[in-house]
Amino acid sequence: MFVKERCSHFTMLPVGMRVLFTGTLVVLGVGYLFAMIHIFASHAGHDGDPGLSVNDLVIAYSGSKEDTKLEAALKGPMAGMLPQEERDEIVAWVRRGALKEEYVAQPTSPDIASSQKIRPISAIIGQRCIACHNGANPHVPDFNNYDGVMATVALDTGMDIFTLVRVSHIHLFGITFIFFLTGSIFCHAYIKPVWLKCLILGIPFVAIVMDIGSWYLTKIYPPFAWVVMISGGLMGLAFAAQLTISIYQMWLYKLPSKILESGGYVSE
Numbered sequence: 616m617f618v619k620e621r622c623s624h625f626t627m628l629p630v631g632m633r634v635l636f637t638g639t640l641v642v643l644g645v646g647y648l649f650a651m652i653h654i655f656a657s658h659a660g661h662d663g664d665p666g667l668s669v670n671d672l673v674i675a676y677s678g679s680k681e682d683t684k685l686e687a688a689l690k691g692p693m694a695g696m697l698p699q700e701e702r703d704e705i706v707a708w709v710r711r712g713a714l715k716e717e718y719v720a721q722p723t724s725p726d727i728a729s730s731q732k733i734r735p736i737s738a739i740i741g742q743r744c745i746a747c748h749n750g751a752n753p754h755v756p757d758f759n760n761y762d763g764v765m766a767t768v769a770l771d772t773g774m775d776i777f778t779l780v781r782v783s784h785i786h787l788f789g790i791t792f793i794f795f796l797t798g799s800i801f802c803h804a805y806i807k808p809v810w811l812k813c814l815i816l817g818i819p820f821v822a823i824v825m826d827i828g829s830w831y832l833t834k835i836y837p838p839f840a841w842v843v844m845i846s847g848g849l850m851g852l853a854f855a856a857q858l859t860i861s862i863y864q865m866w867l868y869k870l871p872s873k874i875l876e877s878g879g880y881v882s883e
């Protein structure tokens with residue numbers, strides 16, 4: 616393939632324009648750093664391990680079946696209130712979906728009877744918890760009935776759809792602006808082969824669509840958190856490449872004399 620394109624290289628631009636470009640890129644770069652800090656601060660460590668992992672993203676977008684108040688309390692401050700096996704029983708019930716028919720009264724169906732070896736959850740709560748959780752103190756959850764217990768069992772289902780929609784439109788507009796700016800500047804760089812230049816320019820737009828699409832898909836199928844992670848990484852790489860190559864070529868790079876002589880025509 617023969618590509619001949621006009622390349623008004625950075626070094627052919629007025630110095631004022633290069634100052635403008637450099638300022639824009641540097642401040643956007645600092646902005647990018649803060650965006651990374653924000654992502655880290657809001658998502659890292661949710662799965663119990665420090666650092667940002669795919670699991671943290673799964674929890675952020677699709678929630679965690681282990682993160683109910685009840686379970687946290689049973690593993691933490693309330694752990695001493697009941698024997699281990701009864702605790703496991705309650706946790707297992709929560710993870711099965713905290714069904715009402717499994718909560719109240721004696722197990723009737725054989726299914727439930729076999730899954731509930733000891734006794735109904737309501738009986739455990741009645742014996743071990745009601746003494747304090749009797750509704751007398753407004754700061755202590757009231758466990759007199761199923762709904763009271765359920766108030767501490769609300770499953771964490773991750774970011775809700777409205778939040779996702781709001782964050783999506785902000786990201787789609789914002790990130791398009793950013794990469795239009797950095798890309799317009801990067802267009803003045805001399806990169807061979809031309810397809811590589813086009814790749815660095817085009818990837819962020821593909822990545823942002825993949826990224827945001829995967830937020831929703833992670834709700835349905837958690838492994839999509841990998842796509843969130845990978846597309847975020849691709850965007851970061853493209854951003855870093857555009858920024859460093861542009862600033863380097865603006866101030867330090869010497870354009871090959873052949874290109875310079877031909878008035879900025881790049882042929883391949």
Ligand code: HEC
Nearest residue numbers: 684685688692693696697740743744746747754755756767
């Ligand atoms: C000796 C009294 C006492 C007993 C028995 C007791 N709790 Fe509590 N519980 C408290 C108090 C006081 C609080 C509120 C202060 C706090 O959060 O630590 C509380 C808070 C909680 C919370 C809310 C925690 C939060 O994050 O808001 C849950 C859930 C809970 N208890 C579950 C249980 C369960 C389940 C049992 C029975 C196995 C139980 N508790 C037995 C005194 C008790």
